[in-house]
Amino acid sequence: MRYILVFLCGINIALAGEAPRKKLNDGNTIPVVALGTGRGTAHDKPVDEVRDAVFWAIEDGYRHIDTAVLYNDEVQVGQGLADAVRQGLVSRDQMFITTKLPSDRHARSQVVTTLRESLNRLKMNYVDLFLIHFPFSTKNDGSPDNIDYLETWRGMEDARELGLTKSIGISNFNASQVDRLLANCKVKPVVNQIEVHPAMTAEPLVSHCQSRGIAVMAYSPFGFLVTRTRHNSTTPPPKIDDPVLVKIAQKYGKTTGQIVLRYSLDRDLIPVPKSTNKARIAENIDLFDFKLTDDEVATISRFNQDHSVFDFSIWKENIHFPYNKA
Ligand SMILES: NC(=O)c1ccc[n+]([C@@H]2O[C@H](COP(=O)([O-])OP(=O)(O)OC[C@H]3O[C@@H](n4cnc5c(N)ncnc54)[C@H](OP(=O)(O)O)[C@@H]3O)[C@@H](O)[C@H]2O)c1
Incomplete structure (x- = not known):
């Protein structure tokens, strides 16, 4: 059932099931829930499941889809959106599509070419948000390279200038990298996409970004609530x-x-909750008829153990590796 809903904590008005939008520092707006399509938890399943997931998500009111070159699913994201457009559920301009530049394409001259390749796979003329996936660069074989993300950012600004993306941002940047970029850019990043969940609340980095007008997208938002095959039973609470x-x-x-x-x-x-399950996709956007109290937010934050669901240490020798190397 669709009806007009006033979002509890603001002036945003949205159709039921549809996430409200938040204003970015460049004036564009972003739907505040995105369907994640990176399937780190399900690489044994066929990538075609992403096409259905995107279609179901749009049926349920998602207007923001998160993909990346690294996920190898831009084709399926584009197909799911095309299915929805064909059935009259949405038009392209009602959707917000995020994709990301991989670490082995960090030279300024490679950025626009790489985004054009993504657009070909997505079958789109533009994306809404293009992110540098990681601040460090690698060679094609995955070994460390030394391209400075400030050079990469020039390429991101080129892509925006050409209209290939409406907004540009970053992912996995730490606080000092954020500040160095802000001091050396023409166009500010609108977003930093980082890992945030109850066992990894990232409070210092979140407030660092937010105080500088950079919105924070929270990836792996379920943390250890869900079983992650790369972890054993010693993972921290909370569980489901x-x-x-x-x-x-x-x-x-x-x-x-x-x-x-x-x-x-x-x-x-x-x-950015990922699901390819029809019922859970619906569940994950049914969030706009309640709001937690400040005390409940504080209670959940107390689960924090700065415990990542990922082990990025294979890249720890890279220049501009953003995390603690220990
Ligand atoms: N920028 C980056 O470096 C970066 C890194 C990691 C992830 N990401 C993005 O963030 C997205 C989400 O991250 P993630 O996939 O690591 O973690 P996540 O969304 O926290 O967890 C996904 C897992 O939760 C399950 N799940 C989904 N909804 C559920 C629910 N309501 N109840 C119980 N289980 C549920 C999913 O299974 P089912 O599919 O079976 O429902 C899947 O196993 C990725 O898909 C990607 O788009 C970005």
Whole structure:
């Protein structure tokens, strides 16, 4: 059922199921929930599942899809959107598509070419947001390269100037990299997409970005709620049946997954939940008829252990590696 809904904490008005939009520092607006399509958790499944996932997501009101060259699924994202447009569910200009530049294409001259290749796969004339996926560069074989992300950013500005992307941003940049970029850019990044969830709240980096007008997209927003094949049973709480989360979920008549996504929204983050399951895709955007209290947000933040779901240490020798090397 579709009806007009006033978003609880602001002036945004949206159709039911559709995420409100947030204004970016370049004046464009971004839907505050994105469907994640990176399938690090499900690489054993056929990539064609992404086509259906994108279509179902649009049916459910998602207007923002997150992809990347690295995910090898831009073709399927484009197909899912084309299916939805063909069936009259949306037009291209109602959608917000994010893709990302891989680390082995960091030379300024490669940025526009790489985005054009993405657009060919997506079958689109432009994306809404183009991100540098990681601040460090690699050679084709994955070994470290030494291209400075400031050079890469010039290429990002070129791509925006050409109208191939409406907005440009970064991902996995740490606080000092954010500041160095801000001091040396013509166009400010609109977004930093980083890992944020209850076991990795990233409070210093989140407030660093937000205080500089950079919106934060939260990837892997479920953290260790879900089973991650690369981790063993020693992973930190909270899990999906954590009593603290269950209590909050019961209060609002929601699932613990929804509570964790609402936690992102109530920290003014843009969560990027990945699912290829029809019911869970619907569940993950059914977030706009409740709001956590400040105390509940603080309670969930207390799970923090700065514990990443990823092990990026294979890149730790790269210049501009953004994380603690320990
Ligand atoms: N910029 C970067 O470097 C970067 C890095 C990592 C990820 N990302 C982006 O962020 C997205 C999300 O990250 P992620 O895939 O690592 O983690 P995630 O979204 O936190 O977790 C995905 C897992 O949760 C399951 N799931 C989804 N909804 C659920 C629900 N309501 N209840 C229980 N389980 C649920 C999914 O399974 P089902 O599919 O079976 O539902 C999948 O196994 C990626 O897809 C990608 O777009 C970006």
